[in-house]
Amino acid sequence: MPIDRFVRALIQWQSVDRPTPARTLTVAEIRRRYADGASRSHHGAAPQPVAAVTDQQINGQGGTFGVRTYLPVTDRGRLVTYLHGGGWMAGDVDTHDSVCRRIAAALGAVVVSVDYRRAPEHPHPGPLQDGITAAEWAADWFPGRDHVIAGDSAGGSLSLAVAMHERDHGDVEFAAQLLVYPAADPEMKSESIHAYGSGYLAEVDDLRWYYEQYVQDPELRTDPAIDLLNADHHGLPPTVIGTVEFDALHDEGVELAARLAADGVAVQHVPAPGLVHGYLLMADVVPSAAAATSEVLAAVERALTSAPMAS
Numbered sequence: 001m002p003i004d005r006f007v008r009a010l011i012q013w014q015s016v017d018r019p020t021p022a023r024t025l026t027v028a029e030i031r032r033r034y035a036d037g038a039s040r041s042h043h044g045a046a047p048q049p050v051a052a053v054t055d056q057q058i059n060g061q062g063g064t065f066g067v068r069t070y071l072p073v074t075d076r077g078r079l080v081t082y083l084h085g086g087g088w089m090a091g092d093v094d095t096h097d098s099v100c101r102r103i104a105a106a107l108g109a110v111v112v113s114v115d116y117r118r119a120p121e122h123p124h125p126g127p128l129q130d131g132i133t134a135a136e137w138a139a140d141w142f143p144g145r146d147h148v149i150a151g152d153s154a155g156g157s158l159s160l161a162v163a164m165h166e167r168d169h170g171d172v173e174f175a176a177q178l179l180v181y182p183a184a185d186p187e188m189k190s191e192s193i194h195a196y197g198s199g200y201l202a203e204v205d206d207l208r209w210y211y212e213q214y215v216q217d218p219e220l221r222t223d224p225a226i227d228l229l230n231a232d233h234h235g236l237p238p239t240v241i242g243t244v245e246f247d248a249l250h251d252e253g254v255e256l257a258a259r260l261a262a263d264g265v266a267v268q269h270v271p272a273p274g275l276v277h278g279y280l281l282m283a284d285v286v287p288s289a290a291a292a293t294s295e296v297l298a299a300v301e302r303a304l305t306s307a308p309m310a311s
Contacts, residue, residue, distance in 0.1 A: 003246055004274040006286040022206040027089065027120065034090035038281050045284035048101035049073055055093075060133040062126055066115035067134055068093040070100050076108025078304065079145035080178075081135040083162070085153030085278070087210030088119045088127055096152075099280045099293075103150070106297040107304075110145070112138040116158070120213040127214070128225055131162045132170065139172045146175035146304050149237075152280050153249075154210070156182030160236075161225035167235050176303040180242040180296060181249050181277050182256065184228040186211055186221045190251035197248040202277035204248050229256055233263035238303040242270045242296040247277040268299040 022030050051071040057064045080103055084096040093100075093113045104111045116130035139147055151159035156179035166172040188208065197204030215221055224231035229252065239260055243253035257269040272279055272292040282289040 002274065003276070004286060004288045006288070007246075007274070007276055007279075007282070021203070021209070022087075023209040031086075031090045034086050035092075035095055038091075038095035041278075041281045041285060042098060043285045045098070047098060048105050050101055050104050051075075058133065058137050060117075061129045062117065062122065065117050065130050065134075066093065067137070068097075068100070068113040068115065070104045070111040070113070072104040072108050072110065074105075074108050075110070077145050078107050078109030078148065079138060079142045080104075080107065080109045080111045080148045080150050081131075081138045081159075081162075082111055082113045083116065083131050083149075083151035083155035083158045084113065085151065085155045085181075085280075086118075087207065088124075088154045088158075088214035089210055090118070091155075095281070098284055099152070102283065102293060103297065106294070107148075107300060109148070110138075110142050112142075119210075120216070123216045124214055124220060124223070124226065128158055128161050128165075131158045132165050135162055135166065135172050136170065147172065148176045148178060148300060148304070149174050150178035150180075150300075151182075152180040153277065154183055154214075156180055157184065157226075157228060160184075160228055160231075163236055164224065164231060164233075174237040176238045176240065176300055177236065178240045178242075178296065178300050179253075179256070180280060181244050181247055181253060182228070182241070183207070183211075183249055183252070184256045185252040186215065186226050188248075188252075190255070192251040193248045195248075196246050196250065196276075200246045200248070200276045202248050207248060229259060233260045233265055236260065236263075236265045238266040238268075238306075240268045240270060240296055240299040240303060242272060242292070244272045244275045244277055244279060246275065249277060266303070268303065270296045270299050
């Protein structure tokens with residue numbers, strides 16, 4: 001279907017300040033540009049009410065990092081550990097505040113948003129280690145809840161890697177995982193990379209640059225935590241994968257859903273026609289993005305109610 005008219009206007013609006021390739025900017029400029037884009041996407045919308053918000057510091061393998069915890073107005077006994085997008089380099093708990101508030105309200109869940117340390121200062125496996133630590137911390141602080149590991153874009157990739165780690169080495173049992181437009185192929189060889197790699201907010205040159213900063217040793221690109229398409233997916237929890245029509249990462253998200261299903265994972269693939277990468281951040285101003293956000297969260301609800309974890 002045609003690209004959403006609100007999204008087209010948003011692309012035109014943001015393109016005024018986004019012509020410069022990421023590799024020509026400083027890290028501080030990349031992060032500021034991402035934060036400015038997220039702020040514009042909210043356009044002064046009132047935040048979704050929650051019962052309480054708390055910021056804390058916790059200890060990880062390489063030092064301390066932050067988590068922000070949201071308590072829902074109506075608590076339904078769920079827990080979500082959330083890993084934000086931003087190419088492993090940008091984004092934080094502030095840019096994804098509205099996303100986590102929506103999740104808390106829709107699922108009746110405590111949401112622990114992870115302010116993981118970012119590349120290039122902290123390349124792989126640093127952000128992943130922080131995600132693992134945060135998920136285990138959340139499970140300890142909020143025991144007996146159906147626990148969902150979730151994230152968007154780079155955070156979706158980290159979420160799947162966290163789930164694989166806990167399956168193989170950890171004690172956390174996830175009831176479900178939510179991966180929204182995840183990056184799954186470090187080789188970036190799909191057709192959608194070429195079809196939608198320019199002019200749709202997620203620029204392919206920037207995506208390649210982010211990979212280079214996150215995975216600084218090229219030999220690590222075959223690590224299953226990076227090359228998610230070729231990882232072993234057996235034994236993972238029910239999974240919701242959200243993809244976007246006009247997205248360079250569209251095809252690898254579709255392929256990831258197929259490979260998870262082939263390995264016996266219960267998968268719900270939720271497409272978002274007419275939208276672009278990053279739609280979770282647009283839900284306050286783009287009606288179809290709000291609808292797509294509601295659809296992926298409804299899929300998580302189905303995953304939890306069809307096969308709830310025993311406390």
